[in-house]
Amino acid sequence: DTAVSQTPKYLVTQMGNDKSIKCEQNLGHDTMYWYKQDSKKFLKIMFSYNNKELIINETVPNRFSPKSPDKAHLNLHINSLELGDSAVYFCASSQARGVVALHFGNGTRLTVT
């Protein structure tokens, strides 16, 4: 069973479109995250939810909106896509708040043309 799964794996779209990435974890974790990895391999946190409550919201354009319908799911919706949004987006989860291990999905490669 995949612990943290993201869909789709690849997403190619044109500038100006709106798209969503879905994430689900079956680990029973309370906390979920979205990370963005750019072409230089830097991983930057975007959002974090704990029990459906937004607890981390880094400097991310308002075009990005996370939604957590329940603690096993954290989706990322992106409006008005721009070329600079091209990156790999990773979903992750952890058991609790504090110093814990992150469990990552395998990423969604978003390409904006």
Next chain:
Amino acid sequence: LAKTTQPISMDSYEGQEVNITCSHNNIATNDYITWYQQFPSQGPRFIIQGYKTKVTNEVASLFIPADRKSSTLSLPRVSLSDTAVYYCLVDSMTTDSWGKFQFGAGTQVVVTP
């Protein structure tokens, strides 16, 4: 959040021990050191975590000197499958920094026959 510095790349031969040192001069009293491994087209995977002295698991060892300003990840007898990017993180327990898991550029380890 304590900034981390690690080598950009390291090369090794199969069967050798690989040691990757990470500097974190501004580490705070309650911070932990965590290492992740990332293969191409996959999300990072937790390897090991420690606070001081030495931690060992089935995958690696983590050495942390008394001043905790650096740490060394040791991979014993590497194989080709250990070729990956290795990230050093400092995880903070302070409320305003919690969960922000700051990933740096990582160290690309290449193992050759």
